[in-house]
Amino acid sequence: MHEISLLESVLESLEAQAKQQGFQQVKQVVLEIGALSCVEADALRFGFSAVMKNSVAEHAELVIVKIAGQGLCPTCQQTVLLETRHDPCHHCGSFGVKVLQGQSMRIKELIVI
Amino acid sequence: MCGICGCGSSSKSKFSPLKPHHHSHDDAHSHSHAHETHGERLIRVEQDILAKNDSYADENRAYFQQHGIFALNFVSSPGAGKTTLLVATINALKNTRPIFVIEGDQQTDLDADRIRATGAAALQINTGKACHLDAHDIGHAVQTLQVADNSVLAIENVGNLVCPSSFDLGEAHKVVVLSVTEGDDKPLKYPDMFHAADLMIINKIDLLPYTNFDVARCIEFAKRINPDIEVLQLSATQEQSLGAWLEWLNQH
Numbered sequence: 089m090h091e092i093s094l095l096e097s098v099l100e101s102l103e104a105q106a107k108q109q110g111f112q113q114v115k116q117v118v119l120e121i122g123a124l125s126c127v128e129a130d131a132l133r134f135g136f137s138a139v140m141k142n143s144v145a146e147h148a149e150l151v152i153v154k155i156a157g158q159g160l161c162p163t164c165q166q167t168v169l170l171e172t173r174h175d176p177c178h179h180c181g182s183f184g185v186k187v188l189q190g191q192s193m194r195i196k197e198l199i200v201i
Numbered sequence: 202m203c204g205i206c207g208c209g210s211s212s213k214s215k216f217s218p219l220k221p222h223h224h225s226h227d228d229a230h231s232h233s234h235a236h237e238t239h240g241e242r243l244i245r246v247e248q249d250i251l252a253k254n255d256s257y258a259d260e261n262r263a264y265f266q267q268h269g270i271f272a273l274n275f276v277s278s279p280g281a282g283k284t285t286l287l288v289a290t291i292n293a294l295k296n297t298r299p300i301f302v303i304e305g306d307q308q309t310d311l312d313a314d315r316i317r318a319t320g321a322a323a324l325q326i327n328t329g330k331a332c333h334l335d336a337h338d339i340g341h342a343v344q345t346l347q348v349a350d351n352s353v354l355a356i357e358n359v360g361n362l363v364c365p366s367s368f369d370l371g372e373a374h375k376v377v378v379l380s381v382t383e384g385d386d387k388p389l390k391y392p393d394m395f396h397a398a399d400l401m402i403i404n405k406i407d408l409l410p411y412t413n414f415d416v417a418r419c420i421e422f423a424k425r426i427n428p429d430i431e432v433l434q435l436s437a438t439q440e441q442s443l444g445a446w447l448e449w450l451n452q453h
Binding site for chain 1: 366425
């Protein structure tokens with residue numbers, strides 16, 4: 089369950105933002121999660137309210153924006169959509185597609201009051 | 202809250218560093234905008250969730266480079282033979298290259314005791330409920346252990362093929378250890394770890410005749426995930442099989 093550690097990092101970041109930006113409460117947290125990142129969106133949702141309890145983000149809504157996996161085929165040089173890291177290129181069938189997008193785990197934006 | 206550097210982390214480790222170390226702070230800035238009504242504002246953060254861990258990892262990496270420390274992060278599932286490999290490596294390198302070991306386990310000092318029995322310095326970090334070591338743990342451990350300049354630092358991560366793949370510790374290489382009793386399809390089942398590793402050690406190779414592990418298939422699966430991964434085959438309990446591994450260490 090490293091999702092809990094990740095949520096604790098999110099919370100630290102929210103608390104730092106609250107000080108810098110002078111807000112009291114977070115209404116919504118938008119996370120951007122890549123399809124190839126090693127984090128499970130459902131596990132984040134499951135742990136979110138527990139980790140945010142008694143913080144600036146208690147009762148905040150969690151919105152997860154999924155980013156598709158994308159890579160470049162080393163053989164045919166075409167861009168490939170990837171659901172997993174070991175998907176072959178759907179143009180030529182080669183393995184070893186270089187991942188270009190979809191590994192990120194980012195705090196995108198917040199709505200605060 | 203970490204009482205040492207005030208960095209706000211709920212450090213899980215149970216040791217105290219001998220001297221304080223410096224942490225830089227994220228300077229990622231954000232922008233706020235008026236949003237709808239009721240005094241709500243939209244704040245664009247655009248920050249990596251692991252930014253803090255990564256900044257500690259960058260500090261560790263810079264420290265290792267300055268001091269000529271070659272840091273390796275050993276990852277595997279529990280029971281793949283990481284500790285046995287480290288003990289055998291320390292014994293083989295004795296009097297040639299100093300090795301310091303950081304042991305990560307959820308509970309007990311048993312692994313650090315096994316390392317100390319070889320005469321090498323080892324520090325055990327108990328992560329409690331956490332399933333991985335993080336770069337903040339390592340920064341403190343390096344100071345506590347007083348890792349010597351121009352040495353090898355072996356970090357044995359918590360036995361887990363999932364979580365440790367996300368956490369950069371500042372190491373030069375992640376080394377994934379896979380034993381033949383586990384199954385040759387592990388690279389496909391746990392792709393993130395095999396993607397993050399630079400070297401895969403196939404361990405317990407002496408047990409191959411007793412399993413249906415297909416070495417070529419395993420390597421092919423690992424290279425699907427990570428075409429650049431290097432592969433070594435050995436048995437940590439058979440000293441004569443360690444040659445290529447010791448040579449790899451020598452070359453790095």
